[in-house]
Amino acid sequence: MPAEPGLPRRGQGRLAEVLAAGRRYLSPARGWVRWSPWALLGFLAAVYAAVSVRMHQRMLTSGYDLGIFEQTVRSYAHGHLPVVELKGPGYIGLGDHFSPIVATLAPFYRLWPSPYVLLLAQALLMAAAVVPLSRWALRALGPAAAWIVGLGYGLSWGIASAVGFDFHEIAFAVPLVSFSLCALGQGRLRAAALWALGLLLVKEDLGLTVAVIGLLIAWRGGRRLGTATALAGVAGTLLEVLVVIPAFNPAGHYPYLDYVSGVSGGFASLVYRWTVGLVAAPDPKSTTLVLLMAPTAFMALRSPLVWAAAPTLLWRFSSDNFLYWETRFQYSAVLMPVVFAALVDGLVRKPVGRRLLRHTLIVVAVVTALLLPPFPLFQAVQPGTWRTPARVAAARQLLARIPDGATVAASNLLVPQLSGRTTVTEFGLPGSRPDPQWIIVDTTAPRDFPVGSEQQARLIEQAMARGYRREGHAGDYLLLHRP
Template sequence: MRAPTGNATALPPQQTGIEARTAPKPSAPGRPASDWWIWAMAGALFFAYMALSLRIHERLLSRSFDLGIFAQVVRSYASGHLPVSEVKGPDFPVLGDHFSPVLALLAPLYWLWPSVKVLLVAQAALVAGSVLPLAFWARRTLGTAAAAVIGACYGLSWGIASGVSSDFHEWAFALPLLTLSLTALGSGRLRAAAYWALPLLLVKEDLGLTVAVIGLVIAWRGGRGGRGPGLLTAAAGLVGTGLALLVLGSFHPGGFKGYLVSHNPGGGAGAGPGGALVGEAQGGALELLHQLTLGLITPQEKVTTLVLILAPTLFLALRSPLVLVAVPSILWRLASNYPPHWGTGYHYSLLVMPIVFVAFVDALHRRGASGRSLYRYLAGSAAMALLLLPHFPLWQLTQPETWVKDPRIATAHSVMDRIPDDATVQASSYLVPHLADRTSVSLYGWGDSRPNPEWIVVDTQVRPALRWPMSVVHEQIALDQARARGYRTVDLRDGFVLLSRTG
């Protein structure tokens, strides 16, 4: 077979190289006329995500790490200066933690609605928006039924549910970019794939590795015509990550080394891939070797997470080279020594969901699945999504306790309303996000909090499973010590304690 000539971007990836011999013929191009239901599906998911995250916040279950931090970041951008977070430390420069300038895009929304809730609504919109390119591409290549099932299974997948229920994170911006880039790559629009991938460099520093892999897949699948844009994209990803780390090093109070060995809440080393590996290296070469070999699959929780990542696609995602784009996001988690990175909680699987579902569509298209065989795959994927749904946070929307009004919430807001705007405050973790819009708030009991705040507000009745960073005993000792230093009790209701050192 002759090598492709001319503009290779006009050819679908299945028609390049050896794969052209067995690849199915792509569907006719063009946008379907009756696509309103795809928009309706994305809209329904948007309202579900928004309802879940807002209800979690309203029930005082959103946290200082990370919603409080990101609220302070966006508030900083809206005020016209580089982002700082009092939760991380006094005037802590957040660009010293993670390079996420994309968050500045939320500043105009914050001007219109200066509330932490704008972050949650924006996240719901970004995640729901990522359904659109996936469903449209599935419809073009596999048909309407496939688009409906795959779009719904992706939107209801456990990784998405865990992400939208875990406060707010900058990764939300990556989801529509990833689906736009990978669906373009899957349909042979190589330059579009590269253009959509490059903005990922502004989302977070480690996504440069993801961009690099996208570039390599472009070069691989695009034949001779894809090598140029592919290799340039890969180089941009590597250079972008290197520059981002250097930027982080210049902003971090401890310098570049301080960033690499920074610690997560709870004592885990490594806020990202660099920190994880350097933290292990400090423990010795043998520990590092173990972490990069057997440590990638032990403890068993890591294997369970890998299985659950691929299960919604019936493991067919492994048949598409597009799944390689998930390798950097998965590898640094498995190499980390911070246990929450290994499991299915929090937001750590948010990035891989669009990758495996786009790979699922690509695998079905490459196999030429149609008729009964396609419907069997769709039925299996739907069954897996429904099986997992009750075990993850979206199911909370069906539970009565999610919608019950707790009188303590009104009490909490009544107590916090006594704190004046722009005051310096230390607060319990679950109260911080409710004060981040109008005060300079830090975390009570956190070692890097701003000392001697004007106000202290503590919820002494937090459930033991949610209590962090102080135990009940240490919290009571700290409150007694504050009173001994001159703080007076201003309010004491329903377990909420408000102290002040102001006259």
């Protein structure tokens, strides 16, 4: 080791010994380092579960969407097609989205009929995506990279937004995308194709993501396999959107086609949305794009794997629904394994010097830390998360008076407290089952969905005029019953 200015030879020798010991301690050959991906899995699953479970216990989960998915899984658990009363009387969920993969939760729900089954499953599925990412980073870039990439993915804003908003079928897509792209990046093309094909059972739009992965497989040398995968992805989406979903939909068509494609404004509007409008005003689109790449220090752009994010971004940004453009909700969760797989691939396929690698990992860690407080995972360290408001206890008193098997109309945040044991719908939502046996509402400034405060007050008066009587009032909650 060359002499350092001002460092005695004896001190220099000691420093060399310390550095060598550190390298041995962090060597991938050491057992604890090899197990680090599984340690990350356990840590992230615990954090996700804690946040989502506490939100449900504090009555911050909603009928749209936790209630919808519990009704879906509940039907599967009893051997029926997924009937979603929240969408309308007798509504078959397959007429809304094609997500048969959620039926895999049915055996667990049959053993424990609770929304916690869905929330805990989502926590485990989301966390599972860290394993292929951190293992790849460990082998190719070292232990420090494995931990930073793993935590960067696991604490990313897209995952946090999904964990903090009920349960969604996209939880199954996140690990499938991660395993597929990590296999592709390491040259295991058949494994990449098999993992990708599972996305066809998650949601109808993900067939386009399968198609892009197929093209990437073909680009990496597996032409026949990649072409077959791409064709299967496109065919799967077309079959689901044009045949399967319309067959179950009461109106006989795919309900989101005009809504998502932006064709409502005519051909000129469609061209604009699919070109300039994708990245121009309004501002949320640009913000989402920047925040998507920032956690990877924009190094994900060095890899062709980042193209797997294109289909999701296209349908979101071409939509009329501004909620799709934002960083909230579950819509960006499936993009997180894409950009972090692209990060690792970009650092491996186009090698960088040790200094640039170190700086990149520092930026990834810093951006991850800076973006953590505004998003839901930060609730895990907030004292208020672990305190239960008094109004929750008041609500539970009234909820306990509703018998199992009853028909109920409830406020949005009360629906998932009842969806496992009653036939519940959203109070005030058009098309809901008329004249349920029970009505329970939050009387304090409800959210705009499905009705605002004034409209809710009018609906309550109308219900009492039709024969409903007051059965209880606790805190901010009102319970009505029609004999």
